[in-house]
Amino acid sequence: METETHAAYKSRFLPWLLLLPTFVILLVFLYYPTFETFRLSFYRVAFLGLRKVYVGLDNYREIFTNPEYLRIFWNTAVYSFLVVFFSMAVGLFLSVLANQKVRGWRFYRLMLIWPYALSPAVAGVIFLFLFNPQAGIVNYFLDVLFGLRPDWLTQPGLAMFVLVAAAVWKNVGYNVVFYLAALQNLPGDVLEAALIDGATPWQRFWKVTFPLLSPMTFFLFVMNTIYAFFDTFPFVDLLTKGGPNGATNILIYNIYRDGFEFFKTGLAAAQSVVLFVGVVLLTLLQFRLGERRVHYGG
Template sequence: MQPVFKRHGTAFLLLLPTLVILIFFLYLPTIQTFIMSLYQVGFLGLSKMFVGVENYQIIFTEPEYRDIMVNTLVFVLGSVSLSMALGLAFAVLANEKVTGARYYRLLLIWPYALPPAVAGVIFLFLFSAQVGIINYFLGLIFGITPDWLADPELAMTVVILSTVWKNVGYNVVFYLAALQNLPGDVLEAATIDGATGWQRFWRITFPLLSPMTFFLLIMNTIAAFFDVFAFIDLITKGGPSNGTTVFIYAIYRDGFEYFKSGLAAAQSVFLFLLVVVLTVLKFRLQKKVHYAN
């Protein structure tokens, strides 16, 4: 096969703009973040003192940051599991051949197109203790009007629900595409053999969806660490009592409100390494996830 460019210099010149952008806006900031995580940085970076791994020790030993780890774990487990379960359920229903199926699919997917800030504002008003429609119906039916944003557990529930509502369409799209590409003869054979709909789903459909499920599990988990900032900032501001503060919000708080740039950088590095581990895990294990047992 003949090369497109006879001279390597031509190819390099075409790649140069992209390389410049990557170097100055991705690689250099990443390296600077690693370096800054080893320093205690003063206000606006006016002073720096080398502290080694002290910032990392704070993350893993201080009670406040251990609580943040727990909050992050609760949020990731809750949002990812609920979003994937609902995404699969909605995709199965949307895959049925019914009149107006394309409109149902559109209604399931459109929340994903909304900006996170818009979704956050919607849920802020929905779960408002004074004017929220959720409390209106709860009071009408059950006679209770909980203050959702004043209780740490309820506030975390609101954040999880808002994230799930925003992201479930992403899972629907991928699950729906996978369902439409399943081998129909296998499902037909199971129906002829007398398998019920529930048996066909758990013994045939769900195992055949294992590659897509694994892919979505990794992608949803990575997204859960980073895409929640707008929801927390608009709905709870990390409260009450830091009950909804997760790592991505703590990075913003420490870096731009408390001006602890070194500590914020250490948390950024921790999240970066976590994503690297998940990415490596995806590439290592995806070969073991296959359609046929």
């Protein structure tokens, strides 16, 4: 084994040398900022670091006792749950449909994946236009059909709905790509056996297909969670700015706001740490629980 791995390189240092650029980039752009974030979370910082005072755990105390912040955590949980659930559910549903050999299947698949190619900023602007209460097309049709013109962004529930819809719409394509790939790699013999045994389509899906897809579901769960936590900033910034009255203020947006608009870098760093720890815990939990349920056979 030893000799084999080294066989490609004459010198023992060459592989390390080749890896060096990667390490440097990781160190400079990943590990150092992470370390700095942890450090800054113990300081009260003014003007992006021009002045700072050590305050121990004060920032964390503030985050975990101030009702405003507790509300942000709750918003983040609700928002992330909805985004992850619907991204995956809709993604799976559409990929099962797109997996069928119907006329024009190539076209359907392309169309389903398309939104993923848009940048979140563009997607956010599209939804802003769609749901504009006065000039938006959604309200135009609702008005014509039902005589309704809801103020989408001024009602907390509706504003949350628009935000979730935008994030899901943008990310469904990603889920479709992976689910489609997984569906096409399913072992045909198992499904055939189920068919011969007289299982209904409903049973075939839930008893055979879905369990076989579980590794992919597991992977997508992690990816979608990361997406919901970190990549949804543009939607909030463009659509609601956290409003109405903080009803759609989620952690990633508030970190930006505290850090770069309100110059509370220490507090923002502490929130980043909380978010970081949250994602790590969630991922670990998933690996622990997931290991038992996930079926890697096939």
